[in-house]
Structures are given as structure tokens and as C-alpha cells.
Amino acid sequence: MKENILETLKNLNFTEYEAKAYLTLLEDSPLTGYAVAKNSGVPRSKIYEVLDSLTLRGDILISPGNTAQYIPVPAKELIKNRRIKAEENFERAEKSLAEFERSTNDRENIWNIMGRNEILEKVKDCIGLANKRILLEVWKEEFEELESELRQAAKRGVNVTIIAYGEIISDFANVYLHYMGDKITEEYGGRWLVMSGDDSEVVAGIVSLDNDSRAAWSRHVGLVMPITEVMIHDLYIMEMMEEHREVLEESFGKNLINLRRKFSIHPDFKKHYMK
Structure with a gap:
């Protein structure tokens, strides 16, 4: 089942390491970066790069302190955010492609x-x-x-x-x-x-x-x-x-x-x- 969920997350624009880190935090959080690497199988040399990417995208949250700890955005909220972002992208693509098509046609018409x-x-x-x-x-x-x-x-x-x-x-x-x-x-x-x-x-x-x-x-x-x-x-x-x-x-x-x-x-x- 976990393998299926990993593939689903990849379809939502997660890398394999990002998907493993996010699922690990869904199972148990808050966790330190070290703990996420240990539990997920993501190499320690890559874990903070992966966690930074997830944080910037809004998929996980960080609790600053002497030792930073991470928690995931709830799965339902993650899907909602992805759906909103996808709709925005579709609307932007529809508008820009229509404008491009119109502009291309108009270049030859009076x-x-x-x-x-x-x-x-x-x-x-x-x-x-x-x-x-x-x-x-x-x-x-x-x-x-x-x-x-x-x-x-x-x-x-x-x-x-x-x-x-x-x-x-x-x-x-x-x-x-x-x-x-x-x-x-x-x-x-x-x-x-x-x-x-x-x-x-x-x-x-x-x-x-x-x-x-x-x-x-x-x-x-x-x-x-x-x-x-x-x-x-x-x-x-x-x-x-x-x-x-x-x-x-x-x-x-x-x-x-x-x-x-x-x-x-x-x-x-x-x-x-x-x-």
C-alpha cells in the first residue's frame, strides 16, 4: 500500500525522497531532520535539502529552535492546496494559450x-x-x-x-x-x-x-x-x-x-x- 501512495505523491509533483519524507512525518511527528532520514530511508546527506523543499512548498511546517522539528500539513489540506494550485494553473494556461492562439491568428489578419x-x-x-x-x-x-x-x-x-x-x-x-x-x-x-x-x-x-x-x-x-x-x-x-x-x-x-x-x-x- 505504501508503494502505491508513494506513486500517488509522485503524480502530485513530489520527488521520491520528498514523498518518503512526507509519509514518514504523517506516520510520526514532530521529528528532527535526523529522525526523518533514519525512519524514511532518505540519505542524511540529502534530508535537509528535501525538507527545505517541502517547507518552501508549504507541504510541511518547521518548528524553529535549538533543534528544528518538522510536522506535515494534514493530508486533506495538502490535497486541497494541490487542487487549488492545479485549478490556477489550468486557468492561467487556458488564458495564455487562448491569447497566444489569438495573437498568432491576428498577425495575418486585418x-x-x-x-x-x-x-x-x-x-x-x-x-x-x-x-x-x-x-x-x-x-x-x-x-x-x-x-x-x-x-x-x-x-x-x-x-x-x-x-x-x-x-x-x-x-x-x-x-x-x-x-x-x-x-x-x-x-x-x-x-x-x-x-x-x-x-x-x-x-x-x-x-x-x-x-x-x-x-x-x-x-x-x-x-x-x-x-x-x-x-x-x-x-x-x-x-x-x-x-x-x-x-x-x-x-x-x-x-x-x-x-x-x-x-x-x-x-x-x-x-x-x-x-
Whole structure:
């Protein structure tokens, strides 16, 4: 019978020596380390290593003193603790494997999101998953709805950098006020939102059309890389405008209007994405 119990304990992640020591203490305790070795057959050279391992895992308890003595956690409690730990491990495995599977699939897909509220909810999800950096190109209206999630991300140590259209003030983010501000809204005929999380996923789309607003969300590197890099280049331009605005506007017109006109395909020099 004892051999069967030893095998059962091994199935509960006990080594053979740990199982023998625990069963010895169930039979008779408290015992010194010397007594456990003598009664269990565990070599004396190994017994304290074995007892330390059982103590750290919470399977036995130690009574300190001039000569330490050991008692076992009752068998019923041991099984209960193992069951709880196993359930925690299963839950953690289920969650992490599902996330890994989803992440693997998402790397090859581009998802369409319809509706302003739905877009903002997806952005909130992405903010919650970010660990290192969030780049966000946003108007004040949408920033106000995302501010709480962004603040929580900053508290977690995430670097939050915002390219702001309109007056956005924040005590937790690096805010770059776009040099064009509201004039961009007029030129483009609406507001968009672009978010890059950890350089690994992006949400980008139009958010000023209420239920007809639409955006793309993806972890596909073919979108993540260029969208993230375009945002970084916007930051380059704003840094340069901050330091050398007078020189740049002398070459390219106020707010770089001549550059925007140069690369427009429409006679009115406005954008016509939203028709």
C-alpha cells in the first residue's frame, strides 16, 4: 500500500525522497531532520535539502529552535492546496494559450470595425494591453473618452505620446500639439484616430461619422510598421517645427502649405477621402 501512495505523491509533483519524507512525518511527528532520514530511508546527506523543499512548498511546517522539528500539513489540506494550485494553473494556461492562439491568428489578419463607439472600445482594449509605448494621434473629442484608460496605462509605466489636434492638456502623457490644429479638420473634412501599441498592433480610422465611422485593427506587420513609422515621422516634423518654424515656413509657406499643395491631387487642395 505504501508503494502505491508513494506513486500517488509522485503524480502530485513530489520527488521520491520528498514523498518518503512526507509519509514518514504523517506516520510520526514532530521529528528532527535526523529522525526523518533514519525512519524514511532518505540519505542524511540529502534530508535537509528535501525538507527545505517541502517547507518552501508549504507541504510541511518547521518548528524553529535549538533543534528544528518538522510536522506535515494534514493530508486533506495538502490535497486541497494541490487542487487549488492545479485549478490556477489550468486557468492561467487556458488564458495564455487562448491569447497566444489569438495573437498568432491576428498577425495575418486585418479587421474592419464599424461605428465610432466600437472603434473607441477597441482602442481602449489595445491601451489596456500595452506594456511599453502608446502612440496616439487624436482629436480632443476622442481623447476625453480615452483619457481614463491612457492614465491607467501611464501608471503601469507605459510611455504615452500623443499627437494632438486641438488643445489637449495632460499631466501623464507627452503631448505634441499639431502645428495645423483645427485647420486640418477643415482640410480633411473630419477627424481620424490612429493608435500604435508597443509597435505590435494598430487601430487607424475615421471617427467623425458616428455609426458610419470605420477603422482597421491589425497586428499584421505590413500595416503596423508603416503606420507606426508615419506617426514617428509626424513627431519628427513637429520637433523640427518647434525649433525651426521660421526657416521652414520661409521655404514652404505658412504651416507648410506649399508642401501639402504640392502633393495634393485635387484642384481645391483639400482631401476627399470621406465622400
